[in-house]
Amino acid sequence: MNLAATGLACAVAIGVLTALAALVVPARSAVVGVGTVLSGAAAMLAGCAAMSGVSFVVALPALLPLSGMLFTLDALGGLFVAVTGAVAVAVGVYGISYTRAPDLRARGVQAVLPLFVVAMVLVPAAASAGAFLVCWELMALFSLLLVVAEHRRRPEVASAGRWYAVMTHLGFLSVLIGLMVFVARAGDDSFSALRDSARHLSPLVAGVVFVLALLGFASKAGIVPLHAWLPRAHPEAPSHVSALMSAAMVNLGVYGLVRVGFDLLGGGPVWWWLLVLVLGAVSAVYGILQAAMSTDLKRLLGQSTTENMGLVLVGVGAAGLFASSGNRTLAGLALVAALLHVVGHAAFKTLLFLAAGSVLHATGTRDLDELGGLRPVMPVTTAAFGLGALAASALPPGTAFVSEWLLLQALIHGLPASGVAAAVAMPVAVAAVALTAGLAVATFVKAFGVGFLAKPRSAAAAGAHESPVTMLAGMGIAAVACAVLALAPAVVLPGIEAAARVAGDPAVSGAVTLRLTGVTGALSPVLLGLALIVAVVALAGVVRVVATHRVRREARLWDCGGGPMSPRMEYTATSFAEPLQRVFDDVVQPELDVDVTHHEESRYLVRAVEYRRKVPDRIERRLYQPVLRFVATCGERGRVLATGSVHRYLGYGFYTVCGLLLLLAVTR
Amino acid sequence: MLRLWRKIRTVGRVAEPAPLPPATDQPPAAAALAGSVQIRHVDAGSCNGCEVEIGSAFGPVYDGERYGARLVASPRHADALLVTGVVTRNMAEPLRRTFEAVPAPKLVVAVGDCARNCGVFAGAYGVAGAVGDIVPVDLEIAGCPPRPEAIVDGLRKLTGR
Amino acid sequence: MMLLVPVVLPLLGALVYLLFGWRRATAWVSAVSAGLLLAVAVTLAAGVTRSGPRTAMAGLLRADALSAYMLLVIAAVAVLATAATPAFLRTEINAGRATARTGTRHSLLVQLFLAAMTLAVLAANLGVVWVAIEATTIVTAFLVGQRRTRAAVEAAWKYVVICSAGIALALLGTIVLNFASTHAPGAAGLDLAALAAHADGLDPGVTRIAVVLLILGFGTKAGLAPLHAWLPDAHSQAPAPVSALMSGVLLSVAFYAILRVKVIADGALGTGFARAALLVMALTSLALAAALLIGIRDYKRMLAYSSIEHLGLVAFGAALGSPAALAAALLHVLGHGLAKAVLFLGAGQVLQLTGTSRVDGVRGLASRHPALAGCFGLGVLALVGLPPFSLFASELGIARAAFTAGLAWQTGLALVLVLVIGAALVNHTSRMLLGAAHDHPVPAASPVPVVLLAGLMVCAALGIAAGPVPVLLNSATHTLVVTR
Amino acid sequence: MSALGVVGGIAQPVLIVAGSPLLVGVMRQVRARLEGRAGAGVRQPWRDLRKLLRKETITPRGTSEVFRIAPLLLVATSLVVAVVVPFVTTDSAIDPVADLFAVVALLALGAVALALAGLDTGTAFGGMGASREMTILALVEPTLLVAIFALSVRVGSTNLGAIVSSTLHDPARVLSPASLLAAVALIVVIVAETGRLPVDNPSTHLELTMVHEAMVLEYAGPDLALIELASAMRLSVFLGLLANLFLPWGIATAATPAALVVGVLALVVKVGLLGVVLAAGEVFLAKLRLFRVPELLAGSFLLALLAVAASYFLA
16 A cells, blocks of 8 residues: 555545535534545545656456456546545535535535545546446536535526536446447456557547547536536536536546547547647637626636636647657647646636635625625635636736646647648637637636626625635635646646656756746746736835825715716626627627616606626537427427327237238248 | 828928916916826816817917826816816816815816806806805916917916926 | 245235235235345355256246346345335325225235246246246236226226237247247257257247247337337336336346347347347337437336336347346346336335326425435436446446447447436436425425335445345356357 | 846836836827927926826725725836846846746736726726726737747747847848738737727727726826826837837847947837837827727737748748
8 A cells, every 4th residue: 555545545435434424423514524625635645646656556346346446546647636636625624614504504415525526536546447437427426416406596506407417428428438449449448458459449440439538528628519518517506516516527527538548549640639629729719708708707617617628628639739740748748738727727716616605605696797896895705716817817927827828838839840730720729729818818807807896786795794714714725726836836847747748758847937848938937926026016115205195095986076976887797798799799699688668758768778688608509409409309209109099009019020020031 | 191191291380389488376286296287177067168268278279288288087187177167056066076086286277257256147046156166276267268378378377387 | 945935935925915914913024025035035046156057846947047136136126115015005095095905905916926026037937937927917917007097997908908919929939939849859848948958959930930929029028119008107007116016127027038038049040130139129119218208297107218218228238148248237137126116116105295296296306305305316317327326337338248249339329319318317307306395385294215215225335346246147147148 | 147138127127117208208299290289298298207196196985905006016017028028138137037928918917907996996987998908908919929929930939038039140030921910910919909099099088989098097196107107118018029029130139338228229219210100100090999999900810820820831
């Protein structure tokens, strides 16, 4: 038993025991919180050990009848185990007081949370197709149970749960078919056997396996066009669960893709990775566009997850392209960028969802149009969300800035190095990344500025209060992680590079300044941050010295001399996004509705004007609605088969017997 | 575009040569401004005659800007309020608020006879008073309406240029 | 003598009810009988895996690993169903829908039903198997019509008519097979083991017809298309414990007969013939279940159609014929039996609580009866094939075996249909369970579904670690695989 | 960190801070003259700043520290950019920050700070300005990055010093199609980013048309001075960047006094000329409707993409 094995075993054991304890102990919230933290910490330890080279293999043939289970932990798996564990730690602390709400205190809901963490931790540790699939599906099951936890309160929860259940099952089947086709060729379902047999696969079979796996994993990662569940399930789940799903679970889609694409199939032809790259680029742009239009705080965060996973897939796709053209240096760089983005995204998305949960906890609403003015009453939450928003919008000194910089470096150096396909793909990818970055800035300025600053636009927002201390502590953990990743990414880079070895060579070195290995490029986020701080402090000093009038006067807002400004005059999230919505009118196709009510005395006098905007998911409308309609039609038609008439039923049998006898006579 | 260029070339400089600087009875607060005055114009109830003249004062011919005066949109950015017209009841409170919104040191210029002493509207039922009744006035520019030269002259007293 | 016990035990139970009627003292007799049956089944299974098949009653009864396994399935589901019966009947009697007489008749018939099924899996002769399965039809027809409502009587009528047609086909098939057998060198008669051993001597032309008729005939009873139509009505009208038994084991017992026939067919005609027939039936059943589940409005019918789906999956696994596939299919039988029993018992309680079996008549169940709703929801998730329930393991096994057998397209199609069915099940169930409760007052105190929870836990335990069951499955598949 | 870099790191911010208000003064003067006016003189922006620093600071009720820190952050970002970008010397004081992406992101950070301050006031104008500014930023950013991509692909680095040095060594590059296309795209972007005509009118006072001004309506005194200074600095930084990316000649490559003087003069001349051209151009333009701006930016985005394509296929 080495550290990795012990840690993983502890994580599983603690998680399961916590779940059992939650069923019997009265003080459930605290027990589950502490248990989740311990389980997450153990997983983190195991993951870090695995990234530093400690590894183990354990076979459990008695589990999962007919298949058996096999677990191992290598650097790639270790990275994802560690990320999941870290998210679980923050979520566990946060959950201690967050789950005191009546719906969340229920025994079953409490018990499922640690099990969900355990399932997620086990997915990257699975070393056989059977073990992988069972952990994958367990993760889906537990997350589904958690998503519907608050079904009593909002009717949308049930609908979100349905979408989630069906989409996740669809993804699972896709992965299942892909892996089973692979297993059928390999003869054994352990990953090592698959790895060995990958060389003997025909290109067609390998392609089929890859595409099916890609579809399944993409649906888990919320990649367009399989994202439809994500902006439903993530907002409707309790916020700490949203954080776990959005920061840890979706990552496993990326894990699966890297595992199957690079590790098991050993890379592949250019078109695989072009497909990944294009899917990633489309998701990134589409996700952030939807988020930019969104007025629901948590839905916005969910859509931003689609965006970030899209960026990760751009990195993974680029890594594959480089690897397939034999450039291991750049492949390593691109994959490191992608994985660093995974880690960074986990940190800031945890923070953002936890902060959003805190807002929801205090105000009961997620509608940005009704929030605002939270800064004076919820200072810590506001600061946390602000930090998260900075991290998410790829601005320095933010978390996503470093990973996007690395990603763009890979894309830039890739252009002269690779073939025609890359020459077309790279500029478009850069454009997509750039467009995403710009829109992300606008989105998070909206979320933070409209949601937290200014004045409260509803009674709920005005009556908000700061959350209990454990919730703040949970956010604090995530905030520290964000800050560390933003300023000193070198802390995690060795582990990420170890994980990225499946595709390429080490890519980045240096503690203060990140220097690329093999290609030129250097960036020092910490110096950048330091320079900014020094500049701000120096400026403040200079202004203090130079400005002669030292007194600050408080004055009423400039309201053009008229009556006091009312919150109704503020810009809302809807109005903030209006110019962008006009610009991207053709892409998002919003539904606008203006209702003008006239005075009774005269129709020339307007009493009220109501403006409503809905931005329906266009892909959903084009892709899902027809399928759903088709299925519904099939159901309608199918009813004709079962009319209830015995004659008819006997007729089926009679004709079948006749037909079969005829067939037997003919084919003799 | 070419036509515009030709026009620019043929017309040349429109601004008249600057007259002599006015007598130095600069309001005390204006000294701190040192050649830069941002102005917020407030129409407190004017007949718009003064506005027309203010427009010309900042037009190319009189070019008030050359002395360091500039019209701005927000009283927060302003150093001086340029108030025209009598102060009507509805504008009294907004005028006070505008004055309050200006950061110190600040000045008020009453432009035109109505602003100075209600002019022909004195005693009318809708009038709250002259500008001086509502906010402290630092400089008065007489005339109904005052000539652009007089306005520029007043502005130059503020900028000291 | 060991082999006679499983048949006699329920008959003794029936005798008790015949003599003393259903009352407080005898309410648990059927459960005890089922428990004993389970113990016997476990002993028999252990014995058979250790020392091979055994025969009794002058070769009339024969138990190999497959029979022992099926006996285990019957006993396990019977324990669940009979353990839930006393509470069920008491509620019915309290609600005035039944009397003690009904209880007596119910318990008596259920014991006879169990005896018929144990006989069917232990019989060594195809003719006896046929007789036993026909006996189940007769017994259960009375059970289906127990409620005496118009719908119940109609369902019973349909059940009798369609199953008679099916069973007549099976009889015809048996006769034709007997004909083939008597003209073959081995002269095995209808003894299953002998037929399987000497199958290569059977006349292919005659055997083909016999096999088709037998598969269609027993397929009727197993709820496979095209003669599945009795199933939704019968299952939805029967009292909950009976539905649980019918859906959980009766279908599988009928399928057991098909498995026995398939061995003979594989020996006589090669593996392709039965495979093609079963594949077509399996896919048709899946498609049919999918099409009808989308727009279903009655939750007991929903469960019935789901049985068609699962038997389709079992047929699919059996069609593949490889040891891995057969083991998975047999495990699926057990997992489905347990899960479906839990669900039908749960549905029975929901029906008793809400008074309606319509999906849209039940709203916010989770708010009012969280424990019951939890069991029902988990049961449906088990049916959809989620871990840790054993249906996941068996579906995974079937899928893996199918791709190994090279049936990529058929399997893909089957899995898509399973997805559609899963989506429909989740959709309808979530509408029943989730959401805020109606404002009308909570009726009775909600029951604590101990039996349901136990069933689910066994199903989950099987899916996590099946213990010695795979060994039994392994030897059972040996009797089914023809190496020719 | 070379001596050249240190010298540049000190000289550049001093030059930019001192010179950028003068640049604005020059541009206003040019404009005034072309409009037939006399103009307030080149030093007027400095006079404005001096006066604003002496005035009172006002905190509007209900605003948070975001409102107070934004001006500082805005100037700080421009200052850091002024330190690191090779304006006078090819070496940078903090080389690992002298990255094109970092510089672009820093400037965007300043804009974000201001937009948040606009939203923080809770006034309709503040929100409107922020919304418009962010819309423009969201569209400018991609163009900027893609144009940069076109320039850095050939050099194989996004380090500004490296790009400038490589152009110095290979002057023919400036006339390559990729370079020219990227230059045009960058010019459009700079016009948009610095809020000049036809995207935004720096001298407008009409609330419904303004972008930048709407966000800063609540600022007074020293805060406003910082904002005015920052917008002047951003203008010079962008113009300096444009000048040195495409016409880097004159920049100091060694730490000798002569070279440094030449470097300073070259920058002053280049930026001054660009400023004059920009101001003269503005005379001939009217402001575009806000919703026509995206079309302009989309056009420049296309140019930038073409530049990338050209840099690959014609290289």
